[in-house]
Amino acid sequence: KAGVTQTPRYLIKTRGQQVTLSCSPISGHRSVSWYQQTPGQGLQFLFEYFSETQRNKGNFPGRFSGRQFSNSRSEMNVSTLELGDSALYLCASSFGLAGGIADTQYFGPGTRLTVL
């Protein structure tokens, strides 16, 4: 089956602008998580959506937001971009099983955002 896809793959923006990234999960997966990857901080959790509801959020400012659509596709938005937002943004999808059952997350290739 097709893997997780992310668009665009590369993006260059300037400070102060806003950006929207898109993620299409594996068919049948209802959970989408977003992560930021930087050389200094590594992989950090942004937020997770399940059935159009945000279930969990990491420690990022309110400039970072997301949403999920009824077909499970997800978007994340970053407003008022700062230089430090330059990173690889990864999304991951899973079935989103509840009840403490471990659920494998499958990652997309990422969107490389550069803020100038």
Next chain:
Amino acid sequence: AQRVTQPEKLLSVFKGAPVELKCNYSYSGSPELFWYVQYSRQRLQLLLRHISRESIKGFTADLNKGETSFHLKKPFAQEEDSAMYYCALEGAQKLVFGQGTRLTINP
């Protein structure tokens, strides 16, 4: 709070030698632990998970709750094992990753 520590940023071993990548965690609940791998120019992918108790590509990892560790081991390293390895802990619908260990296998 969830926390994962990988003490080695870089690890270099010779082909055929044993490999051990260390991972320690901190979590108040019952941990679900994973090892993810990222080969050059490829996406992050699951290597193995402790709940499965399986061996993938010759790698194994045992959860030691007493030492709060989940070290990744392979008895004989191969050149294709060169990659970035991340230990991760799952809790409350999110994965917390360690900083990663870059493993290089020398011929």
